[in-house]
Amino acid sequence: MNASTRTPEGWPGKCPTCGHELWIEPSLPSRDATCPRCGSLVWLSQSVPEPETTTKPITVKELYETAAVYVNRPEFRRWQDNPEEPRDWSGAAAFFGIVKGDRIDPAERVGEVRNAVKNAMDWCKAQEVAFLTKGSGQGGTPIHIRDLAEMLDFLQSLALRFPNHLDKSI
Numbered sequence: 318m319n320a321s322t323r324t325p326e327g328w329p330g331k332c333p334t335c336g337h338e339l340w341i342e343p344s345l346p347s348r349d350a351t352c353p354r355c356g357s358l359v360w361l362s363q364s365v366p367e368p369e370t371t372t373k374p375i376t377v378k379e380l381y382e383t384a385a386v387y388v389n390r391p392e393f394r395r396w397q398d399n400p401e402e403p404r405d406w407s408g409a410a411a412f413f414g415i416v417k418g419d420r421i422d423p424a425e426r427v428g429e430v431r432n433a434v435k436n437a438m439d440w441c442k443a444q445e446v447a448f449l450t451k452g453s454g455q456g457g458t459p460i461h462i463r464d465l466a467e468m469l470d471f472l473q474s475l476a477l478r479f480p481n482h483l484d485k486s487i
């Protein structure tokens with residue numbers, strides 16, 4: 318992996334005790350941290366999975382292209398500025414690319430987006446990078462792993478806000 322793609326800001330980790338997502342400053346020589354939620358000691362070396370380079374059927378280009386579609390949707394960007402957004406279902410439907418008359422199950426679409434974003438985050442963590450890219454020399458704006466994490470929060474808040482449309486996915 319190109320050293321310049323490593324995160325300048327911290328390492329993503331997950332508390333093995335309570336599952337809390339956390340960021341670990343790379344300057345810590347021991348690369349451990351205390352979970353802000355439950356107080357458990359978290360070792361980064363245990364919380365980051367080994368990179369899988371041989372058996373992954375999905376390429377990073379595919380992960381990127383799927384994630385980029387949703388991360389760049391204006392409905393998601395508006396929600397990042399104002400968590401009250403979107404106020405009605407039509408905004409959420411626009412985010413999912415569902416137009417009136419489509420026979421797409423929104424709950425199924427949520428599951429697809431969530432899986433794509435989770436796979437993208439797993440890739441970033443496995444590669445120990447903070448950004449999802451198309452791969453070297455492929456162009457495209459890198460997607461920060463925090464945007465991916467926020468996308469999961471966004472999906473969760475949509476599910477809570479529009480249970481009539483999305484409750485099957487929770």
Ligand SMILES: [Zn+2]
Pocket residue numbers: 332333334335336337352353354355356357
């Ligand atoms: Zn914890």
